[in-house]
Amino acid sequence: MMGWLRWFLARNGIALSLYMLGAVALWVIVMIVLPQLFMLDFSFRHNWQQIDPSRMGGPDDVYTFVNYHFLAFGSPNNPDPFNVVDVTVFFRTIVAAVFVTLFDLALCYPIAYYLAQVARGGKARLLVLSLIIPFWVNELLRAFAFRILFGEEGTINAILLSLGILNEPVDFVREDVALYAGLGYAYILLMIFPIYNVVESLDKNQIEAARDLGASWIRIHRRVVFPFAKPGITSGCTMVFMLSAGALAAPQILGGPSSLWFTQIIYQWFNTGSNWPRGSAYAIVLMLTCVLFVLAVMRIFKVKIGEIGR
Amino acid sequence: MSADVQLENVWVQFGDFVAVREASLTIQGGEFFSFLGPSGCGKTTLLRAISGFQDPSRGRVLIGGQDMAGTGPNQRPTALIFQNLALFPLMSVWENISFALEVKGVGKNQRRKKANELLELVALPGQGDKMVNELSGGQKQRVAVARALCAEPEVLLLDEPLSALDLKLRQHMRTELRVIQQRAGITFIYITHDQGEALTMSDRIAVMRQGVIDQISDGTTVYDHPETAFVASFVGENNFFPGKVSKIVEGIASVETKSGLLQARVSTASPVSSGDEAIVFVRPESIRFSNGEASSNYLEATVTHQEFEGHFWHLVLQTDSGSRIRMSVMNDGDSETQAVGSRISLSFIAQAAVVLAKGELAAE
Ligand SMILES: Nc1ncnc2c1ncn2[C@@H]1O[C@H](COP(=O)(O)OP(=O)(O)O)[C@@H](O)[C@H]1O
Numbered sequence: 210m211m212g213w214l215r216w217f218l219a220r221n222g223i224a225l226s227l228y229m230l231g232a233v234a235l236w237v238i239v240m241i242v243l244p245q246l247f248m249l250d251f252s253f254r255h256n257w258q259q260i261d262p263s264r265m266g267g268p269d270d271v272y273t274f275v276n277y278h279f280l281a282f283g284s285p286n287n288p289d290p291f292n293v294v295d296v297t298v299f300f301r302t303i304v305a306a307v308f309v310t311l312f313d314l315a316l317c318y319p320i321a322y323y324l325a326q327v328a329r330g331g332k333a334r335l336l337v338l339s340l341i342i343p344f345w346v347n348e349l350l351r352a353f354a355f356r357i358l359f360g361e362e363g364t365i366n367a368i369l370l371s372l373g374i375l376n377e378p379v380d381f382v383r384e385d386v387a388l389y390a391g392l393g394y395a396y397i398l399l400m401i402f403p404i405y406n407v408v409e410s411l412d413k414n415q416i417e418a419a420r421d422l423g424a425s426w427i428r429i430h431r432r433v434v435f436p437f438a439k440p441g442i443t444s445g446c447t448m449v450f451m452l453s454a455g456a457l458a459a460p461q462i463l464g465g466p467s468s469l470w471f472t473q474i475i476y477q478w479f480n481t482g483s484n485w486p487r488g489s490a491y492a493i494v495l496m497l498t499c500v501l502f503v504l505a506v507m508r509i510f511k512v513k514i515g516e517i518g519r
Numbered sequence: 520m521s522a523d524v525q526l527e528n529v530w531v532q533f534g535d536f537v538a539v540r541e542a543s544l545t546i547q548g549g550e551f552f553s554f555l556g557p558s559g560c561g562k563t564t565l566l567r568a569i570s571g572f573q574d575p576s577r578g579r580v581l582i583g584g585q586d587m588a589g590t591g592p593n594q595r596p597t598a599l600i601f602q603n604l605a606l607f608p609l610m611s612v613w614e615n616i617s618f619a620l621e622v623k624g625v626g627k628n629q630r631r632k633k634a635n636e637l638l639e640l641v642a643l644p645g646q647g648d649k650m651v652n653e654l655s656g657g658q659k660q661r662v663a664v665a666r667a668l669c670a671e672p673e674v675l676l677l678d679e680p681l682s683a684l685d686l687k688l689r690q691h692m693r694t695e696l697r698v699i700q701q702r703a704g705i706t707f708i709y710i711t712h713d714q715g716e717a718l719t720m721s722d723r724i725a726v727m728r729q730g731v732i733d734q735i736s737d738g739t740t741v742y743d744h745p746e747t748a749f750v751a752s753f754v755g756e757n758n759f760f761p762g763k764v765s766k767i768v769e770g771i772a773s774v775e776t777k778s779g780l781l782q783a784r785v786s787t788a789s790p791v792s793s794g795d796e797a798i799v800f801v802r803p804e805s806i807r808f809s810n811g812e813a814s815s816n817y818l819e820a821t822v823t824h825q826e827f828e829g830h831f832w833h834l835v836l837q838t839d840s841g842s843r844i845r846m847s848v849m850n851d852g853d854s855e856t857q858a859v860g861s862r863i864s865l866s867f868i869a870q871a872a873v874v875l876a877k878g879e880l881a882a883e
């Protein structure tokens with residue numbers, strides 16, 4: 210570390226070095242560490258602000274697990290053994306985020322492979338453009354457009370009905386199809402580009418060598434391309450999973466009336482509930498769970514954290 | 520098992536660009552056959568046409584008498600060793616080697632056993648559990664050979680496999696590859712831009728120039744009896760004297776050149792006729808010191824440079840008419856050095872020189 214510091218100072222000069230180190234430190238501390246510490250602090254506090262502002266800073270204003278306890282068991286007069294609504298929504302959110310991630314992986318891996326290894330010049334550029342340009346449309350607009358697309362009177366129903374595939378319209382919004390499609394679509398670029406990046410650096414000769422030795426396309430992917438792409442797949446999946454689990458707008462707009470995303474509950478605590486401590490506790494549980502989950506999955510698939518950055 | 524390979528009028532085009540033009544030849548089963556040519560002349564393309572990665576634009580590829588059109592690379596009885604080897608970096612050495620068996624669904628124990636056998640064959644016993652990047656260049660080379668042999672191909676295709684190795688290792692691997700070929704008893708089709716490799720290893724050589732096969736012969740014939748100006752200038756060192764054929768008597772042509780009247784043997788395979796624009800080729804080792812005026816093939820020149828290589832002295836000379844001549848003199852132990860700047864007389868016998876129709880020469 211000291212050696213690195215000396216090298217860094219020698220390379221960039223004192224003034225520039227101090228500026229760069231200062232800027233990075235400021236970024237890390239002000240933008241990342243401090244806000245999360247505030248949230249952590251909040252999550253262990255009573256909500257005196259709302260209940261009884263006069264008790265703020267008084268002897269009762271101490272650290273407490275009450276918010277975490279509430280997430281697990283609900284209010285004291287909850288007849289159930291645990292907080293059925295919140296815990297169910299929590300796990301459903303995680304499972305749904307996993308599903309969205311897998312869906313995106315299945316969708317994006319072939320696209321990324323095609324872009325990186327098959328498409329040439331103009332065709333590849335055109336495809337990249339047609340992937341990127343739709344994201345000029347802002348998130349809200351896109352979400353509402355999906356509502357129209359998937360609604361009971363929507364385009365998809367109209368097509369399926371006129372083709373005779375359906376006899377009566379299906380409410381894709383109620384069935385959460387619209388939500389999954391919306392979330393899945395929202396993050397495809399985050400899945401495609403990391404995979405593309407890695408697969409692009411795969412020597413074409415490796416694919417041809419495997420083929421020459423008799424391998425089918427499936428085996429070539431299973432044994433050569435997929436293992437090689439693992440770092441890209443991991444970073445893609447991590448981002449999509451984290452962002453899906455933490456998404457708010459899409460579930461608000463595209464979620465069926467009966468389905469709640471965990472972020473919506475968090476949002477309610479912060480907003481309508483005016484209970485920041487509880488919202489913080491919920492958010493922190495979500496964040497920690499997601500991080501642990503990702504680490505566990507990486508461990509299972511033997512991916513090291515350092516590989517993601519590549 | 521080895522199979523013969525036939526190319527029937529094979530063309531490969533990329534858009535308007537012709538990478539391989541009208542290749543027709545038969546490679547015998549069990550033969551060590553080389554394609555020799557400068558880089559960019561279409562060797563890899565031709566090899567890819569044989570292995571099935573590149574469909575010929577015209578013509579047919581037959582392996583073991585069977586037309587390969589519509590047969591993919593994974594279905595052909597060929598195995599290709601890539602110019603950059605293309606070993607799988609995420610698999611261990613033994614997994615690399617036995618990949619062809621894994622594809623066929625062979626069990627792990629059997630694959631392991633076969634990999635060990637092949638490691639013996641390529642002189643790398645006990646290295647199976649290493650990862651590829653733990654091996655040296657020469658070892659990777661051997662693993663690539665073993666991996667290809669594991670597919671039990673009838674034809675092994677090698678694309679400049681030694682080009683990444685240093686000189687010593689390259690020379691060693693030449694012998695090694697030849698031994699492996701004889702042990703495996705299969706057809707080897709070898710691609711190289713290194714004439715030394717082609718000459719030392721091959722039963723026969725096809726010399727290529729810009730997509731065209733100029734000559735197919737065994738090594739000595741290619742060297743001693745080149746059929747085109749390109750082959751004469753590409754394979755080995757050669758001095759050349761462009762000129763015009765004035766007459767031909769009993770297979771010896773007289774050619775008017777800037778350096779005077781030179782006499783040379785007419786190639787039987789591609790003869791010139793009287794009046795043709797032609798080039799006389801003489802090998803550096805065929806040029807001798809002359810002690811007096813000879814009637815023909817007599818040159819006077821000034822020494823501009825000399826190099827000692829142990830068994831040979833290499834001299835570079837300049838004639839009065841400005842031609843550069845290379846000459847190699849065997850070191851017999853007490854030969855005198857020729858000082859730079861001294862004038863000497865040279866000659867060569869007509870039989871040791873060949874006259875060929877004017878044509879493209881290999882770039883120096
Ligand atoms: N896929 C391709 N598309 C267009 N041109 C190609 C392609 N492959 C090879 N070529 C061209 O064909 C010529 C011969 O290439 P190659 O067979 O690789 O030569 P060599 O192996 O003898 O060095 C080169 O000029 C190269 O640029």
Ligand SMILES: [Mg+2]
Nearest residue numbers: 562563602678
């Ligand atoms: Mg090549």
